[in-house]
Amino acid sequence: MNTIDLHVHSNKSDGSFTPAELVSYAVEKGLSAFALTDHDTTDGIDEALAAAKAAALAGHPVEVIPGIEFSTEYEGQDIHIVGLYIDYNSDFFKRRLTGFVEGRITRNREMCRLLTQHGIPVTYEALTSEFPGCVITRAHYAKFMLNHGYTKSLKEAFDRYIGDHGPCFVPRKKITPMRAVEIILKAGGFPVLAHPVLYRFGKARLEKLVALLTDMGLQGLECVYSTHSASDEREMRSLAKKYHLCVSGGSDFHGSAKPGLDLGTGYGKLFVPEELLEKIKERHEWMSRHPDKLRRTKILFTDLDGTLLNSQKQIGSYTREVLTAWTDAGHKLVLCSGRDINSVADVKRDLQLDLPGMYLIGYNGGQIFDCEKKETIHKITLTLPQTRHLLSEAEKWGIHIHTYSDTNILAPKMDEELRYYQHAIKTPLIICEKLADSLTCEPCKCIAIELKDLKKLEDFRLSLLPFAEKEEISMVYSNPNYLEFIPNLSGKGAAVKTLCEMLDIPLCFSLAAGDAQNDMSMIEAAGTGIAMINGSEDVKFAATLITHEDNDHDGLARALIDFI
Numbered sequence: 001m002n003t004i005d006l007h008v009h010s011n012k013s014d015g016s017f018t019p020a021e022l023v024s025y026a027v028e029k030g031l032s033a034f035a036l037t038d039h040d041t042t043d044g045i046d047e048a049l050a051a052a053k054a055a056a057l058a059g060h061p062v063e064v065i066p067g068i069e070f071s072t073e074y075e076g077q078d079i080h081i082v083g084l085y086i087d088y089n090s091d092f093f094k095r096r097l098t099g100f101v102e103g104r105i106t107r108n109r110e111m112c113r114l115l116t117q118h119g120i121p122v123t124y125e126a127l128t129s130e131f132p133g134c135v136i137t138r139a140h141y142a143k144f145m146l147n148h149g150y151t152k153s154l155k156e157a158f159d160r161y162i163g164d165h166g167p168c169f170v171p172r173k174k175i176t177p178m179r180a181v182e183i184i185l186k187a188g189g190f191p192v193l194a195h196p197v198l199y200r201f202g203k204a205r206l207e208k209l210v211a212l213l214t215d216m217g218l219q220g221l222e223c224v225y226s227t228h229s230a231s232d233e234r235e236m237r238s239l240a241k242k243y244h245l246c247v248s249g250g251s252d253f254h255g256s257a258k259p260g261l262d263l264g265t266g267y268g269k270l271f272v273p274e275e276l277l278e279k280i281k282e283r284h285e286w287m288s289r290h291p292d293k294l295r296r297t298k299i300l301f302t303d304l305d306g307t308l309l310n311s312q313k314q315i316g317s318y319t320r321e322v323l324t325a326w327t328d329a330g331h332k333l334v335l336c337s338g339r340d341i342n343s344v345a346d347v348k349r350d351l352q353l354d355l356p357g358m359y360l361i362g363y364n365g366g367q368i369f370d371c372e373k374k375e376t377i378h379k380i381t382l383t384l385p386q387t388r389h390l391l392s393e394a395e396k397w398g399i400h401i402h403t404y405s406d407t408n409i410l411a412p413k414m415d416e417e418l419r420y421y422q423h424a425i426k427t428p429l430i431i432c433e434k435l436a437d438s439l440t441c442e443p444c445k446c447i448a449i450e451l452k453d454l455k456k457l458e459d460f461r462l463s464l465l466p467f468a469e470k471e472e473i474s475m476v477y478s479n480p481n482y483l484e485f486i487p488n489l490s491g492k493g494a495a496v497k498t499l500c501e502m503l504d505i506p507l508c509f510s511l512a513a514g515d516a517q518n519d520m521s522m523i524e525a526a527g528t529g530i531a532m533i534n535g536s537e538d539v540k541f542a543a544t545l546i547t548h549e550d551n552d553h554d555g556l557a558r559a560l561i562d563f564i
Contacts, residue, residue: 002030002031002032002273002274003030003031003032003264003271003272003273003274004031004032004033004034004249004264004272004273004274004276004277005026005031005033005034005035005249005250005251005253005263005264005272006033006034006035006037006065006067006082006084006192006222006248006249006250006272006276006277006280007035007037007069007082007194007195007222007225007248007249007250007251007252007253008022008034008035008036008037008250008251008252008253008263009036009037009038009039009069009252009253009254009255009257010022010036010038010044010048011044011133011134011255012038012041012043012044012133012134012135013038013039013040013041013069013134013135013137014039014134014135014137014139014140014254014257015038015253015254015255015257016254016255016256016257017255018044018047019036019044019045019047019048019051020047020048020050020051022034022036022048022051022263023048023051023052023055023062023064024051024055025263026062026263026264027055027060027062029262029263029264029265030264031062031263031264032061032062032063032274033062033063033064033065033274033277034062034063034064034065034263034264035064035065035066035067035082035084035250036048036064036065036066036067037067037068037069037082037083037084037250038068038069038135039068039069039071039135039137040068040069040070040071040097040100040101040104040135041068041097041101041135042066042068042086042088042093042097043133043135045064045066045067045088048064049064049066051064052064065084065085066084066085066086066087066088067082067083067084067085067086067189068082068083068086068088068184069081069082069083069194070082070083070175070177070180070183070184071174072174072175072176072177072179072180073174073175073176073177074176074177074209077199078174079177079193079199079209080193080194080195081177081180081181081184081191081192081193081194081213082191082192082193082194082220082222082248082250083180083183083184083187083189083190083191083192084189084190084192084220084248084280084284085188085189085190085284086184086187086188086189087187087188087189088187090187090188092186092187092562093183093186093187095562096183096187096562099545101135104135104136105124107170107171108124108127108136109124110170111141111162111168111169111170112124112127114167114168114170115141115161115162115168118161118167118168120145120150120161120168122141122144122145124136126144127140127141127144130144130147131143131144138158138162138169139154139257141157141161141162142154142157142158142162145157145161175528175544175545176508176527176528176544177193177209177213178212178213178216178506178508178509178527179508179527179528179544181213181216181217181218182216182217182296182563185217185287185294186562188288190219190220190246190280190283190284190287191213191217191218191219191220192218192219192220192221192222192246192248193209193210193213193218193220193221193222194222194252195222195225195227195228195252196210196221196222196223196236196239197225197227197228197232197236198225198227203235206239207239210239210243210245211243212506212508214243214244214245215296215506216296216508216509217294217296218243218245219245219246219280219283219284219287220240220245220246220247220248220280220283221236221239221240221243221245221246221247221248222236222248222249222250223236223237223239223240223247223248223249224247224248224249224250224270224271224272224276225249225250225251225252225266225270226250226251226252226261226266226267226270227266227267246276246279246280246283247276247279248276248280249270249272249276250272251263251264251265251266251270251272252266295329295330296509297330297331297332297505297509298331298332298505298509298510298511298563299331299332299333299334299499299500299503299505299509299510299511300326300331300332300333300334300510300511300512300513300560300563301334301336301361301492301495301496301499301510301511301512301513301522301526302333302334302335302336302512302513302514302556303336303337303513303514303515303516303519304335304336304337304339304344304347305337305515306514306515306516306532306534306535306551307513307514307515307519307532307535307551307556308335308513308551308556309347309551310551310552311551311552313424314351315351315353316552316553316554316557318554318557318558319554319556319557320353321557322554322557322560322561322564323353323355323557324355325561325564326560326564327355327356327357327358329564330357331357331564332357332358332359332503332505333355333357333358333359334358334359334360334361334499335347335348335353335358335359335360335361336360336361336365336492336495336512336514336519336522337361337362337364338362338363338364338445338447338478338482338484338518339362339363339425339427340362340363340404340409340425340427340444341360341362341363341367341369341376342362342407342427343362343425343426343427344360344361344362344369345360345369346426346427348360348371356372357372358371358372359371359499361492361495361499362444363404363444363445363486363490364445364476364478364484364486364490364491364492364518365380365486365490365491365492365493365494365495365496365521365522366379366380366381366444366445366486366487366490366495367379367380367444368495368498368499368502377502378495378498378499378502379444380444380486380487380489380490380494381442381443381444381487382442382443382444382445382446382473382485382486382487383442384439384442386471386473387403387436387439387442387443387446388436388439389467390446390448390464390485391403391412391435391436391446392436393460393463393464393467394448394460395412397456397460397463399448399449399450399456399457399460400415400416400417400418400448400449400450401446401447401448401449402418402421402446402447402449403435403439403443403445403446403447404427404443404444404445405430405441405443406441407427407428408427408428408429408430409422409425409427409428409429409430410430410432410435410439410443411429411430411431411432411435412431412432412433412434412435412436413431413433414431416451417449417450417451418449420449420451421447421449444486444490445484445485445486445490446484446485447478447482447483447484447485448460448482448483448484448485449481449482449483450481450483451481454480454481457481457483460483461475461483468485472487472488472489473485473486473487473488474486474487474488474490474491476491476517476518477516477517477518478516478517478518479516484518491521491522492512492514492518492519492521492522492525493520493521493522493524493525494521494525495522496510496512496521496522496525496526497525506527507525507526507527508527509527510525510526510527510528511526511527511528511529511530511560511563512525512526512528512529512530513529513530513531513532513556513559513560514530514531514532514535514539515531515532515534515535515536515539515551516535516536516539517536517538517539519535519539520538520539520542523539523542523543524542528544528545528563529542529543529544529545530543530544530545530546530547530556530559530560531543531545531546531547532546532547532550532551532555532556533546533547533548533549533550533555534550534551534555545559547559
């Protein structure tokens with residue numbers, strides 16, 4: 001029976017064989033097919049395909065399957081997703097890989113800086129020069145240190161410097177495994193969860209992950225693997241059968257980078273029969289004929305100013321086109337803001353944004369409004385005693401503060417700050433000198449505004465820390481002049497989770513986009529967090545991806561298009 005290997009690496013990532021050498025070695029080993037699945041790159045595929053074509057002409061046919069292995073993160077742990085039969089030349093796939101490359105370069109430059117600080121002078125340019133054409137990984141750092149005499153072994157490099165807990169290790173912001181599955185599917189590929197036993201999750205936790213990924217469109221489980229025992233393989237085959245997944249298998253061959261582990265045979269006992277590939281091909285063919293079966297409803301949570309809206313507080317024509325395509329595909333759209341819900345509704349009306357499946361989130365997550373039902377479906381408020389205390393303290397400090405009813409802004413007096421606020425917010429205003437005494441309804445938030453003395457506003461915030469901690473109130477800046485007070489149980493991140501739960505949309509199908517500090521919680525809560533390139537640095541660090549264009553050049557839409 002013919003044998004195959006569906007998990008193989010070349011020197012384009014962290015293997016030691018060139019792609020052409022892998023083809024020659026596969027012929028030597030008698031394999032009928034192998035998948036080139038380098039880490040986060042497809043740079044070696046053209047070379048391998050050309051070598052396979054030459055081998056076939058010489059009477060030694062071997063199928064090279066275009067593949068990739070994505071490094072992802074789930075619950076703080078590395079998870080690898082293999083993609084088989086990907087259209088690696090598609091514009092969509094190339095754009096996604098560009099994003100991964102940019103993230104790696106940023107991380108690698110920072111690791112070089114830390115290594116230099118620890119007495120190992122190395123630049124990113126020196127690394128890429130020594131390992132040309134490779135996706136730089138920690139294995140390359142270790143080889144560099146060994147080659148230049150900074151360490152006596154690869155293990156020492158990891159133990160002393162670049163291991164997970166080493167002083168020079170910088171974690172790379174990774175996509176979720178769910179997003180990796182989606183990317184592979186959109187590139188026409190066949191997604192497989194790699195070496196599931198290696199994660200040491202335990203049965204329940206692993207099954208939870210497999211169920212999530214299957215819901216996203218996972219098609220295969222790598223049940224046959226170099227380090228799997230016979231019982232491991234039986235358990236994984238049983239799990240694959242339960243979730244109607246194809247069985248896959250591979251050695252995870254890296255050449256000299258993994259001594260003793262051979263192509264096709266692993267550590268000597270691995271056997272991946274060709275019949276597994278035949279079943280994968282059958283499923284892949286069915287997938288290509290039934291693309292609608294793989295579509296999932298997604299939900300986008302987007303901030304307004306600095307994100308969805310341009311500097312003129314409008315939506316660009318291309319952004320409008322993409323949002324229309326988004327909702328036409330059956331996805332949900334949520335406008336999120338620190339503004340009161342009436343003001344968010346005003347923005348929606350002024351923009352003439354009347355799309356199906358829309359929701360509004362106001363007060364930084366305090367209220368969720370269903371646009372089709374025209375009703376509030378969720379609300380969290382401050383208590384009246386909390387609100388009165390905030391009003392009283394602001395008066396002592398001489399800082400403007402106001403709050404809200406269901407229909408109005410409520411303020412103790414008209415001042416410069418309130419006039420400034422009303423330039424953008426058209427919600428009706430009620431002035432009440434003894435506001436603290438006359439409050440009858442619990443508001444979603446209060447907001448303090450200081451236009452001139454930002455230190456005064458920060459000192460005011462610091463003075464309220466003990467009160468806020470005791471009362472479980474969050475204090476967040478929506479911009480340098482606006483300090484907002486909301487319940488801890490509120491917040492945009494909490495609203496993301498709440499609405500996803502109410503609509504029965506898994507978090508992994510959610511996206512959140514923003515540019516400011518009060519957007520961070522939703523960016524971190526969503527399955528995919530999108531930071532605007534014009535956003536703050538902490539927002540960019542929290543995000544899964546950063547837009548290439550700003551809000552004046554349809555940055556969000558250009559990032560969103562690949563998720564439709």
